[in-house]
Amino acid sequence: MQMRSDTLTAPDTLALIGNTPLVRLKGPSDATGCDIFGKCEFTNPGASIKDRAALFIVEDAEARGLLQPGGTIVEGTAGNTGIGLALVANAKGYKTIIVMPETQSREKMDTLRALGAELVLVPAAAFSNPCHFVHTSRRIAEETPGAIWANQFDNTANRHAHIIGTAEELWRQMDERIDGFTCAAGTGGTIAGVGLGLKAKDEAICIALTDPHGAALYNYYAHGELKSEGSSVAEGIGQGRITANLDGAPIDTQFRISDAEGYAWTRQLLDEEGLCLGLSSGINVAGAVALARQLGPGKRIATILCDTGFRYLSTLYNPEWRAAKGLV
Numbered sequence: 001m002q003m004r005s006d007t008l009t010a011p012d013t014l015a016l017i018g019n020t021p022l023v024r025l026k027g028p029s030d031a032t033g034c035d036i037f038g039k040c041e042f043t044n045p046g047a048s049i050k051d052r053a054a055l056f057i058v059e060d061a062e063a064r065g066l067l068q069p070g071g072t073i074v075e076g077t078a079g080n081t082g083i084g085l086a087l088v089a090n091a092k093g094y095k096t097i098i099v100m101p102e103t104q105s106r107e108k109m110d111t112l113r114a115l116g117a118e119l120v121l122v123p124a125a126a127f128s129n130p131c132h133f134v135h136t137s138r139r140i141a142e143e144t145p146g147a148i149w150a151n152q153f154d155n156t157a158n159r160h161a162h163i164i165g166t167a168e169e170l171w172r173q174m175d176e177r178i179d180g181f182t183c184a185a186g187t188g189g190t191i192a193g194v195g196l197g198l199k200a201k202d203e204a205i206c207i208a209l210t211d212p213h214g215a216a217l218y219n220y221y222a223h224g225e226l227k228s229e230g231s232s233v234a235e236g237i238g239q240g241r242i243t244a245n246l247d248g249a250p251i252d253t254q255f256r257i258s259d260a261e262g263y264a265w266t267r268q269l270l271d272e273e274g275l276c277l278g279l280s281s282g283i284n285v286a287g288a289v290a291l292a293r294q295l296g297p298g299k300r301i302a303t304i305l306c307d308t309g310f311r312y313l314s315t316l317y318n319p320e321w322r323a324a325k326g327l328v
């Protein structure tokens with residue numbers, strides 16, 4: 001029996017953010033003749049990759065003197081950034097107001113309430129609609145004394161977390177031998193930050209965007225036009241514009257992955273490797289398999305396992321929900 005080798009003694013909760021383990025994914029590796037690795041972001045204290053951005057955004061605001069003791073952090077989020085911000089806020093003595101579309105999973109809402117965040121639910125709306133969760137959160141921040149707006153989409157402290165954190169860790173964990181990296185984009189902080197960080201190590205590393213249906217980035221990187229087709233029920237990914245975090249992202253190639261394909265990998269990873277993940281992780285793994293097929297056998301490829309599947313027991317892992325969404 002082998003346990004996690006580098007047991008860590010952290011001085012506080014915030015020191016548990018990042019330095020996540022990397023796991024070789026057997027099924028995807030066997031299917032392609034490559035070594036495909038997943039970065040276990042579900043092991044962060046808030047169980048998602050967004051703890052990293054939350055910590056960097058809060059500490060950047062502190063360093064700039066924008067956030068005072070007892071202040072409030074306001075953000076619009078699909079949920080995971082809100083959870084990250086709420087736990088960072090609790091550890092540092094701030095309050096949080098989180099604006100979220102009501103279509104997100106019940107588990108995320110319950111987690112945010114348990115963390116003590118004030119939760120504001122808004123209907124799902126187009127970005128051009130003033131009721132969109134991003135615009136609503138900005139308004140609340142402007143109207144609340146002592147509040148900052150985290151602004152994860154256009155605040156590049158987000159991608160900085162991945163340039164100096166996630167990319168450095170991957171480079172070290174993969175023994176400085178990486179052929180390709182891929183993941184999907186929500187804010188784009190992960191793909192842009194890891195892409196920039198890895199390109200600085202080795203320009204030859206292929207950075208691939210994995211886009212869900214309904215997002216506009218595949219067409220942008222393939223044909224220079226922001227255009228979306230279809231839709232996806234994956235939470236936390238699917239972008240329709242070039243956010244400040246995506247600006248200058250070094251994307252070499254791109255794949256479009258359906259929910260069905262992403263779910264098939266999510267299911268296989270759970271059934272055959274005991275990994276319980278959210279749908280964005282399955283979509284990322286499907287993208288890593290596509291990248292492995294493009295690069296050819298023997299390559300070393302990394303992707304992101306963004307969050308825990310326990311956050312989606314009422315949705316992705318509920319057969320009735322899947323039937324209602326046409327996900328079989």
Ligand code: PMP
Nearest residue numbers: 080186187188189190236280306
């Ligand atoms: N997967 C999940 C489940 C997420 O919550 C997010 C963040 N919205 C992402 C992927 C995408 O990460 P990023 O914002 O860095 O593009």
